[in-house]
Amino acid sequence: MKILILEDEIPAYQKLNTYLNEYFNTEEVHSDWVRSIKDGKALIENTTYDVILSDIQLLDGISFDLFDEIAINTPIIFCSAHDEYLFKAFNSNGIAYILKPYTKKEFNSAIEKYQSLFKKGDYGNLNSEVINELKSTLKEENAAFKKRFVIKKTKGIQLLNVIDISFIEASGDFCIATDKTGKRHSISQSLGAITKQLNPNKFFKINRSELVNIEYIENIENHFKNRLLLTVTGCKEKPMTSTSTTAEFRKWLEQ
Structure with a gap:
């Protein structure tokens, strides 16, 4: 079984x-990730895939731009933090979704739905009108x-x-903002002002x-007093969560 993960x-x-490996257990599964x-x-x-697991927001745009450009006949399970009502139309086309932060049970249910539809051959292409509506909302x-x-x-x-x-x-x-190459840049704004301008799903x-x-x-290590030590691209030193933010940070990572 071949799976493509767009995340x-x-x-x-x-x-x-992790959920894929636990679900399929001994079954041979090969997954590509981009x-x-x-x-x-x-x-x-x-490459021909049996199923695609796709987030909506990718590094260089939204996945619907990809699905607009290439005819996708493969069943798709969307894994996104966007509101549930936007995805109702997908169910009529035999496309499942799981809403972040999803549970293992919700993930398993989506895979089970895919397997049921795949056996019947009962799934269709993405509805272009729904794609356009979602793209407009996301923009x-x-x-x-x-x-x-x-x-x-x-x-x-x-x-x-x-x-x-x-x-x-x-x-x-x-x-001081550090970029992915390690270069440091001075921004003439307070941290509070900058925080309000950035996407809370990313920062x-x-x-x-x-x-x-x-x-x-790149990596997260447990530290003393319920703190976490982070390895971040471009940073020489490892930043650390405070004891008061660690719990919320863990939840944020699971979104």
Whole structure:
């Protein structure tokens, strides 16, 4: 059995992969994982999959852009944090979904539905009208969040894309943003002001002075006094959650 996982968040992928292995147990299952539309397109064009597990928001856009571009005949199970009512229309086409944060039971039910429909051959292509409605809704939702910061340098002005920021720390009345390459950039805003402008599904304030981007968390270690030590792309030092934020941070990771 071949499965394609379209998921940009590493913890979400790890959760899906764990549930897959536990569900199929001894059955031979091969899964491919990509985080972007570009990589997903390359795989789908050259590989036949039995089922696709897909998030909505990927690194370089939304998965519906991919499904618009390529005719998808493979059953798809959507794994998303978006509101349930948006997905009702998918059920009429034989497409299942699980709403984040989903449980193992909900995941198993979606797989069981896929298996039932697959045996009957009773599933159809994505409804283009529903795709367009979802794309419109998502664009309105994402428009509210900051896309880039204007950074003043001695040689002029540079643009720092939010998607490239791995870590932000307060430094007096301004902040220092570290990008995925390890470069540091000064932003003339307070941490509180910056936090309000960023997507809370992507950025989390792990303590009073530090924000982390979930896309660049490479490893998480238990630390003393119920704290967590994070390895973050581009950061030389390991940022740490405070005792008061650790529990909420754990829940945030599971979204």
